[in-house]
Amino acid sequence: MANLSPGPLNLPPKRPDVRDALLQAASELIIERDTLEVALTDVAQRASVNSALIQYYFGNKDGFLLALLERDIGDAVRRMRILLASDGSALDKLTTHLSGLARAYHRVPYLNRLLRLISNAAEEEVFGELVRRLVDPMCSFYREVIAQGVAAGEFRQVDPVFLYFTVVGACDQLFSNRRLFNQLAAGGRTTDAALREFTDYLVKLVFDGIKMRA
Amino acid sequence: MANLSPGPLNLPPKRPDVRDALLQAASELIIERDTLEVALTDVAQRASVNSALIQYYFGNKDGFLLALLERDIGDAVRRMRILLASDGSALDKLTTHLSGLARAYHRVPYLNRLLRLISNAAEEEVFGELVRRLVDPMCSFYREVIAQGVAAGEFRQVDPVFLYFTVVGACDQLFSNRRLFNQLAAGGRTTDAALREFTDYLVKLVFDGIKMRA
Numbered sequence: 001m002a003n004l005s006p007g008p009l010n011l012p013p014k015r016p017d018v019r020d021a022l023l024q025a026a027s028e029l030i031i032e033r034d035t036l037e038v039a040l041t042d043v044a045q046r047a048s049v050n051s052a053l054i055q056y057y058f059g060n061k062d063g064f065l066l067a068l069l070e071r072d073i074g075d076a077v078r079r080m081r082i083l084l085a086s087d088g089s090a091l092d093k094l095t096t097h098l099s100g101l102a103r104a105y106h107r108v109p110y111l112n113r114l115l116r117l118i119s120n121a122a123e124e125e126v127f128g129e130l131v132r133r134l135v136d137p138m139c140s141f142y143r144e145v146i147a148q149g150v151a152a153g154e155f156r157q158v159d160p161v162f163l164y165f166t167v168v169g170a171c172d173q174l175f176s177n178r179r180l181f182n183q184l185a186a187g188g189r190t191t192d193a194a195l196r197e198f199t200d201y202l203v204k205l206v207f208d209g210i211k212m213r214a
Numbered sequence: 215m216a217n218l219s220p221g222p223l224n225l226p227p228k229r230p231d232v233r234d235a236l237l238q239a240a241s242e243l244i245i246e247r248d249t250l251e252v253a254l255t256d257v258a259q260r261a262s263v264n265s266a267l268i269q270y271y272f273g274n275k276d277g278f279l280l281a282l283l284e285r286d287i288g289d290a291v292r293r294m295r296i297l298l299a300s301d302g303s304a305l306d307k308l309t310t311h312l313s314g315l316a317r318a319y320h321r322v323p324y325l326n327r328l329l330r331l332i333s334n335a336a337e338e339e340v341f342g343e344l345v346r347r348l349v350d351p352m353c354s355f356y357r358e359v360i361a362q363g364v365a366a367g368e369f370r371q372v373d374p375v376f377l378y379f380t381v382v383g384a385c386d387q388l389f390s391n392r393r394l395f396n397q398l399a400a401g402g403r404t405t406d407a408a409l410r411e412f413t414d415y416l417v418k419l420v421f422d423g424i425k426m427r428a
Contacts, residue, residue, distance in 0.1 A: 135394065
């Protein structure tokens with residue numbers, strides 16, 4: 001009889017490609033079905049791996065969702081840090097950031113729903129991790145860019161959190177409801193054209209909205 | 215033996231108070247639990263009526279959700295029509311509207327999630343009804359107010375649908391994620407104070423953002 005007594009587990013080493021394949025599969029399924037309600041068994045099947053591996057790689061569903069959000073906006077958050085430290089004016093930084101944000105929502109329209117799902121449902125520890133790793137850096141970006149613009153006499157003082165909510169809300173609203181978007185915003189345009197026009201609109205609205213007047 | 219042969223149903227006359235009680239119960243449960251995933255049996259139980267009455271009054275779940283949205287924003291849509299026909303300047307109309315919108319989301323934070331749920335999942339007929347009754351009037355409001363402001367030399371031309379997405383997105387973003395709101399936006403303030411400050415911020419951002427410059 002095989003020895004099934006408890007002892008050190010002899011699991012295979014964790015492989016980054018399996019982890020990535022699971023996250024990619026989840027992302028694709030969420031976009032295709034336009035809902036976050038995707039079964040983990042479907043994710044595993046799409047990635048052609050055993051669904052037990054989700055627990056092995058991510059601990060539980062909270063961990064999996066946080067890893068997906070990290071994958072989807074982690075790069076953007078790192079780019080914001082680099083942008084913040086760069087030489088440009090506050091206006092340049094905000095333009096670069098807003099174009100990137102609109103493109104990110106166009107590519108990954110579920111970003112905000114995922115953020116909301118985790119921050120409403122996650123345990124205290126996961127929520128804290130989410131805020132520390134992904135939300136605080138974004139709010140810091142707004143705070144510091146506004147401070148730079150105010151110091152240079154370019155911007156008036158606005159609440160960085162309110163500004164964050166406005167631009168994220170606008171991008172989310174535009175890209176997360178495909179059926180209404182196609183009906184209202186795309187009109188005769190391609191969605192790419194609508195995206196470009198929306199980005200120009202948002203950048204101009206925000207700039208004119210916070211610009212310091214003589 | 216009682217006669218159970220098919221024949222005209224002898225149902226009680228529909229009573230508006232039962233209908234209202236069901237909608238009110240759904241609204242309360244959605245806000246309390248901060249999710250749209252509320253079972254219709256829970257709604258019926260809260261309203262102290264038999265859950266079969268939901269089908270009797272609303273046909274099906276789509277019909278019930280559309281009726282809830284109609285109840286929650288129907289009045290606001292009617293007020294927008296009256297406001298549009300009133301004598302004020304475009305600036306006055308937009309101010310009145312934006313304050314009302316922020317208050318509406320503060321009171322009914324699930325508005326946009328409900329709109330999105332219906333417009334993503336509803337059958338073609340219900341979706342068409344939703345757009346005709348609730349979305350088109352809002353977009354018309356933005357279109358006509360912007361046209362009035364442009365004609366008066368007060369506003370520059372902006373896309374009314376983009377503006378609609380921006381303000382609805384900002385309000386939704388601020389009020390629909392309680393945990394993040396409390397962490398980021400409320401800070402030391404009461405939520406009422408945060409609401410007032412947010413309204414002032416949004417009105418000023420939009421006005422400065424679309425105001426015509428010399």
